[in-house]
Amino acid sequence: MPRPANPIAPQPQPAAKSSAPRGAARRDCIVDAALVVIGRVGPDALTHRLVAAEAGVPLAATTYWFASKEALILEAFAHAARRDIAQLERETAEAADWTSADAAGHLARSMRASLTEHRTRTVVDYGLWVEAARRPALRPVADAWSRACQAFFATILEAIGGRRSEHDARLLTAAFDGLLMDQLASDHPDDEARLTAVLERLLGAFAG
Amino acid sequence: MPRPANPIAPQPQPAAKSSAPRGAARRDCIVDAALVVIGRVGPDALTHRLVAAEAGVPLAATTYWFASKEALILEAFAHAARRDIAQLERETAEAADWTSADAAGHLARSMRASLTEHRTRTVVDYGLWVEAARRPALRPVADAWSRACQAFFATILEAIGGRRSEHDARLLTAAFDGLLMDQLASDHPDDEARLTAVLERLLGAFAG
DNA sequence: GTCGCTTCGGTACATCTGTACCGAAACTGT
DNA sequence: ACAGTTTCGGTACAGATGTACCGAAGCGAC
Numbered sequence: 001m002p003r004p005a006n007p008i009a010p011q012p013q014p015a016a017k018s019s020a021p022r023g024a025a026r027r028d029c030i031v032d033a034a035l036v037v038i039g040r041v042g043p044d045a046l047t048h049r050l051v052a053a054e055a056g057v058p059l060a061a062t063t064y065w066f067a068s069k070e071a072l073i074l075e076a077f078a079h080a081a082r083r084d085i086a087q088l089e090r091e092t093a094e095a096a097d098w099t100s101a102d103a104a105g106h107l108a109r110s111m112r113a114s115l116t117e118h119r120t121r122t123v124v125d126y127g128l129w130v131e132a133a134r135r136p137a138l139r140p141v142a143d144a145w146s147r148a149c150q151a152f153f154a155t156i157l158e159a160i161g162g163r164r165s166e167h168d169a170r171l172l173t174a175a176f177d178g179l180l181m182d183q184l185a186s187d188h189p190d191d192e193a194r195l196t197a198v199l200e201r202l203l204g205a206f207a208g
Numbered sequence: 209m210p211r212p213a214n215p216i217a218p219q220p221q222p223a224a225k226s227s228a229p230r231g232a233a234r235r236d237c238i239v240d241a242a243l244v245v246i247g248r249v250g251p252d253a254l255t256h257r258l259v260a261a262e263a264g265v266p267l268a269a270t271t272y273w274f275a276s277k278e279a280l281i282l283e284a285f286a287h288a289a290r291r292d293i294a295q296l297e298r299e300t301a302e303a304a305d306w307t308s309a310d311a312a313g314h315l316a317r318s319m320r321a322s323l324t325e326h327r328t329r330t331v332v333d334y335g336l337w338v339e340a341a342r343r344p345a346l347r348p349v350a351d352a353w354s355r356a357c358q359a360f361f362a363t364i365l366e367a368i369g370g371r372r373s374e375h376d377a378r379l380l381t382a383a384f385d386g387l388l389m390d391q392l393a394s395d396h397p398d399d400e401a402r403l404t405a406v407l408e409r410l411l412g413a414f415a416g
Numbered sequence: 417g418t419c420g421c422t423t424c425g426g427t428a429c430a431t432c433t434g435t436a437c438c439g440a441a442a443c444t445g446t
Numbered sequence: 447a448c449a450g451t452t453t454c455g456g457t458a459c460a461g462a463t464g465t466a467c468c469g470a471a472g473c474g475a476c
Contacts, residue, residue, distance in 0.1 A: 022472090023423075042342065044252035047463065058425045063465060065423095123341050130338050132393035133331050134250065139395040146390055167409045171383050174390060178382025181389075182354055185340035187347040201375045205413040230442090231453075256434065266455045271435055273453095 027065045030055050034076035039120035043073050043131055074137060077128050081141045084125060085148040092152045100160040100207060104200040107156075111180055111199075112192050119184075126181055149173045160207045168206050175202055235273045238263050242284035247328035251281050251339055282345060285336050289349045292333060293356040300360045308368040308415060312408040315364075319388055319407075320400050327392075334389055357381045368415045376414050383410055 021029050033055035037046050048062045048069060055061075066072040091110070098106055114122040125145070132142035153176070154169040162168060179198065183189045190198070229237045241263030245254050256270045256277060263269075274280040299318070306314055322330045333353070340350035361384070362377040370376060387406065391397045398406070 026423090040342075042250070042252045042339070044250045048465080049463080060425050060427090060465095061423090064425090069464065123338065126341070127338050129389055129393045130331065130335050131250070133334070133389075134248075136395070139393060142393040143395055146394065165409070167406050168413075170387070170390075170406060171410050171413070174386025175379050175383035176386070177389065178384070178386035179378070181337055181341075181385065182378075182382060185337045185347060185350040186354065187344070187351055198375050198378060201373070202379050205376075205379070234453090255432080257432085268435090268455050268457090269453090272455090277434065 026055075026057060026061060030057065030062055030065055030072070031076050031079045034072055035080050035124055036120065038073070038076060038127065039124045043077075043127060046073060048072075077124075077131065077138055078141050080121070080124050081128065081145050084121065085145060088148045088152050092148075092155050095152060095155045096159055098156060098159045100203070103156055103160050104196050104203055107176070107199045107203075108192050108196040111176070111183070111195055114180060115183055115189060122180070122184060126177075126184065146173070149177070156203075157206065160203055162203075162207045172202070172206060234263075234265060234269060238265065238270055238273055238280070239284050239287045242280055243288050243332055244328065246281070246284060246335060247332045251285075251335060254281060256280075285332075285339070285346055286349050288329070288332050289336065289353050292329065293353060296356045296360050300356075300363050303360060303363045304367055306364060306367045308411070311364055311368050312404050312411055315384070315407045315411075316400050316404040319384070319391070319403055322388055323391055323397060330388070330392060334385075334392065354381070357385070364411075365414065368411055370411075370415045380410065380414060 030051060034046065034051045036054055037050050041050070046069070049059055051072070052059045052062050062072065066075065095103075095106070128138065128145070129142055132138035150166075150169045150173050153172040154164075154166075157168055157172065158164065176199075183195075238259060242254065242259045244262050245258050249258070254277070257267055259280070260267045260270050270280065274283065303311075303314070336346060336353070337350055340346035358374075358377045358381050361380040362372075362374075365376055365380065366372065384407075391403075
């Protein structure tokens with residue numbers, strides 16, 4: 001079938017893998033490739049062949065390590081969540097030392113990074129959210145990520161002298177996520193200065 | 209080109225009714241069906257056959273009215289955004305009369321409805337956001353929706369005596385959206401009382 | 417070495433896909 | 447009435463898809 005001109009059409013990958021990993025390492029490699037594909041074309045447009053090409057492994061390897069496409073997608077999302085939760089926990093440890101003066105700046109830089117260097121990862125994360133709305137199997141994964149985010153913002157709240165409130169941590173999380181999603185989907189994202197100003201106002205509204 | 213390059217809306221139907229919609233009405237019918245399909249399986253898993261079955265029209269009708277699957281998806285998202293922006297504008301008019309005492313309750317009921325009766329519509333809306341992150345063609349649509357949301361919350365802010373701040377309206381919008389997305393993807397969504405409490409705190413942080 | 421396992425990779429196949437095609441039907445203005 | 451255009455709907459088709467299959471290759475225990 002002559003495929004339409006798809007603006008997000010997958011790029012053919014040169015598959016430059018000189019030393020193809022073997023055994024369980026290959027499984028991880030396939031999961032990573034699946035995440036790249038999901039970031040590029042979305043979970044529903046993912047195909048075994050796309051993933052195999054991205055990972056530089058033969059087609060059969062994807063069906064050997066995963067019972068079905070469904071299982072591969074689930075595992076990929078779970079892997080992404082695990083990885084990003086671990087990263088968030090590291091940032092949470094750092095955030096304990098933030099002050100009211102620099103917290104907004106730190107958050108703005110973090111958001112900026114999510115929009116540029118880590119854009120693919122960010123798109124996958126929010127794709128997970130929407131997908132979890134459709135597939136109950138993904139909801140525990142989404143919930144775990146949500147809890148990690150709230151712990152992160154609870155730490156920030158404490159650092160800047162906000163009240164120790166579960167509601168407040170949830171609202172900060174929601175506002176940050178909403179802002180990030182908006183920036184991600186916008187044609188005219190803000191620069192870092194403006195982002196910092198908005199985040200300063202947000203923290204100001206919940207501090208002291 | 210065997211097909212019309214530019215199908216303009218034909219004249220309205222005469223009084224005689226038929227079971228299957230014809231003409232431009234059929235086009236709308238296909239768009240609506242596409243939205244249902246997108247809500248159920250996501251935009252990438254949408255197929256012409258799924259849409260045709262949902263709309264109750266022959267397969268060829270979908271390719272007659274839309275140049276490609278891509279065009280159908282774009283039109284469906286644009287239609288959803290237009291419809292939901294119109295609804296939001298109606299609610300904005302109502303919100304001008306809200307008071308500090310009942311604003312949170314109104315918002316909680318609205319969120320509850322988005323999670324239950326209008327769940328499919330909500331999933332489509334947030335799917336649009338994620339999809340816009342991937343496809344630039346959808347970003348103007350996402351931006352328009354974002355602006356409508358901010359106007360809604362700016363009105364609420366004014367009604368409850370908050371400061372007239374662009375930042376605040378954005379932050380309220382982001383927090384509401386983030387909260388709604390979280391609820392949508394969660395296995396344990398809050399009941400209306402808890403939702404009201406959280407939203408009361410949110411409005412309280414930005415009022416006065 | 418031989419055995420029993422996991423892993424690998426090429427290929428086959430039924431099914432589904434987007435969309436092109438074409439004759440018929442319905443509608444249009446005259 | 448007529449001719450011209452738009453709409454309709456059944457079908458055709460090449461290519462993509464998920465996954466089954468099967469023989470070969472690795473590898474640790476003996």
